[in-house]
Amino acid sequence: MAVSGPPGSGKTTYARRLAEDLGLDYYSAGMIFREVARSRGVSVEELNRVAASDPSIDLEIDRRTLELGCRGGVVLEGHLVAWVLAGVADVKIYVTAPLEARIRRIASREGRPLKEVYRETVAREYMHWRRFLDYYGVDVTNLQIFNLVVDTEPLDIEEAYFMIRTYTCRLLARRGFRLGACSR
Template sequence: MVKIVFSGPPGSGKTTQAKRVAEYYGLKYFSAGSLFREYARRRGVSLEELSRVALEDPSIDLEIDRMTLETVRDNDDIVIDGHLAAWIVSDIVDLKIYVTAPLTLRILRVAGRDNASLSKALAETLIREYSQRRRFMEYYGIDIYDTSIFDLTINTKLIGVEEAFNIIKSTIDKILKEKHGSMSE
């Protein structure tokens, strides 16, 4: 039984790595970001617009955070992916991984992923990041720039997807070995 959470800013590579880990180890995959995107889609607004609305309406984040926490509590062998997810599930996961990259690289990735202009990707990303930081501080008193809760931090600026995955895999293998070793003793 293992529970792993990936957090980090948009375009850092966290979703790519979370999905790879889930597939490689045969774990369930859960995306808090998908819940937020689905919420935006149902309301007929962009992520940028929903981020602005969420500044005034805490029920949006609180509902997504509640669903994320319940999903992790109710499932073993799961990988969770979300910008803020690690802080929400910190006490009930085995491994917390923070994936990051410089803003300019992340904007290029977001623009390519979303088939958006660089200016649109920049505006949306900055608004989302500002909004998330402010909301998380207001709702939970947590500064998302304090990454001291993470067991592993990876900057994907200079390493590719495969190299990052190998670093993550090495860490997971160590944790699994320790868990299984202590379980058999």
């Protein structure tokens, strides 16, 4: 399963919970990215800037993501994960919310000023969009690959999760998967 979406949309919350509820392993492309940044002795922001002109960084992260996805029995989460796993993932979910709501969520979660979070988030989203378009010819604003797209802003966490979990279990059942956790 692949769960994608922009920063502050709730993708990590829902992916972790799906993995836990369904008895699957959880992985995050962001964790892989942070691991690469640490190994190079740079911040995530700096690695993002370097990755804008060095495709080997994204290609390494995407390779690791694809390896995990091919193993099966996993929920992978990240901004671009679903596009990387488009031909592998049995379920592709996109969670989103309006920019203002996402900025408030991130600022609240991280205890940072709204203006700072806004500036960083917009720059980060642009860099991701540009790199994926340049490296793969994929426009991440085109959501046609997704089985489910959920705007999390008008819903509370439980409502959104119920929708995501119910849809996921039904889709997996239609595809012949039998997860005991889905029958509960």
